[in-house]
Amino acid sequence: MTVWLKQGVIGDLHPKAQKAFGIIERLYKDRGLDFYVTAIRDGNHMAGSFHYIGLAFDFRKAPGISRKMIQGNIGVDYDVIEHATHIHVEYDPK
Numbered sequence: 001m002t003v004w005l006k007q008g009v010i011g012d013l014h015p016k017a018q019k020a021f022g023i024i025e026r027l028y029k030d031r032g033l034d035f036y037v038t039a040i041r042d043g044n045h046m047a048g049s050f051h052y053i054g055l056a057f058d059f060r061k062a063p064g065i066s067r068k069m070i071q072g073n074i075g076v077d078y079d080v081i082e083h084a085t086h087i088h089v090e091y092d093p094k
Contacts, residue, residue: 003035013040014054016091020074021057024089027065027073036060038086056090058083 003025013021028035039058041051050056067082070089074080077093 003037012054013057014091016077017055017057017089020078020089020091023074024059024070027070028062031062031064033062033065050090050092055092056088058086058088060086 025035037057037059039051040056041054051058061082067080067087070087071078071080074089077091079088079090079092081088081090
């Protein structure tokens with residue numbers, strides 16, 4: 001298992017986002033899957049996006065890893081949003 005960063009992906013993550021990142025990375029690793037990160041603080045996101053403050057990241061979907069599985073592992077303080085090609089995770093406690 002390898003963690004891949006899409007070309008141009010830059011930036012660091014806030015410790016709260018790092019926690020979720022590590023848990024998700026482990027889910028991929030335990031299944032022998034590569035973890036492809038597609039956005040951290042880079043790219044064009046909507047105004048106010050948590051990407052810009054290091055509280056969000058995006059990664060490619062993979063077989064056997066569901067939105068529900070991710071949510072169950074990282075907890076309710078995180079939003080997990082499934083898009084057509086990737087999953088977006090952000091630290092957003094209610």
